[in-house]
Amino acid sequence: MSLSGALQEKIEHWFAQGAAVVGNAEAEASFFELRGALEAGTLRSAEPDASLPLGWRVNAWVKRGILLGFRLGAMTEMGCTDGLSFVDKGTYPARRFAVTDGVRVVPGGSSVRSGAYLAKGVVVMPPAYVNVGAYVDEGTMVDSHALVGSCAQIGKRVHLSAAAQIGGVLEPVNASPVIIEDDALVGGNTGVYEGTVVRKRAVIAAGTVLTRGTPVYDLVKGEVYKATSEAPLVIPEGAVVVPGSRSVSKGKGADWGLSIAAPVIVKYRDEKTELSLVLEDVLR
DSSP states (O other): OOHHHHHHHHHHHHHTTGGGGTTOHHHHHHHHHHHHHHHHTSSOSEEEOTTSTTSEEEOHHHHHHHHHHHHHOOEEEEEOTTSOEEEEETTSOBOOOOGGGTOEEOSSSOEEBTTOEEOTTOEEOSSOEEOTTOEEOTTOEEOTTOEEOTTOEEOTTOEEOTTOEEOOOOSSTTSOOOEEOTTOEEOTTOEEOTTOEEOTTOEEOTTOEEOTTOOEEETTTTEEEOOOSSSOOEEOTTEEEEOOEEEOOSHHHHHTTOEEEOOEEEEEOOHHHHHHTHHHHHHO
16 A cells, blocks of 8 residues: 555544544544645645546545644644744644745745645745645745635746635535646736636736636637536636626616626737746746
8 A cells, every 4th residue: 555545544544533533642643644745745635637637636535634633633822933922723833944945935924834835936925824735836926915725736836916815625525626727827816716727827817706606708719617516617728817797687787787797818828928927037
């Protein structure tokens, strides 16, 4: 049995014990093994899998392991060298980084929770927050006021602009987390929620909100993208998505001239788009 297979077996066993697991040293050891693997990036709550239609596989047992950590943890007072104090589950303190980790966490109020992975070259600008189970790959910038939610998967060289909100999902454990693939740009004050997948090199313009219930209108290809009961909303590779609206055609909404939000794909990345993103490399 592989190391991950053996760990999965232990996590599944202890998770099934319910509240009876509290205080069990073997269960705690299994959880800390899982947390360490998550922080090292050797284990992920979701990972690329070309054999699947979505291209990603959700590791539901890893989510159960994260939930096990909350069950095992007791409320603990936690202090920092700068005098700040926190009260949280003792199984999930804030992470600390060394120069050898190659991660820039700029002073000013950012926090990365234990169980999150940040690769070399990641920059976290203050204030920002990265939650447990998140995976942030090489060269990505998490800008000021940005949130990387629990189990969110962020690719290489992504820019999460100021106040970008990347939703997290622990429950239901089988649900897909939000996935932002390599070289995507997520603009300021955006929201990407409920398992949405943003493919490589896509640009989500400032103020755009993407959710499971949000259809996205592709003006270039003449298509409408929607989530289904079996699949999340998927933004195509290289798409440039901007905030839009569509008229309400029935009832009082039509009488009052109302419209509702409708993200729109207005183009796909080209040379002009690339030139506008050159600054990203300078900032890193």
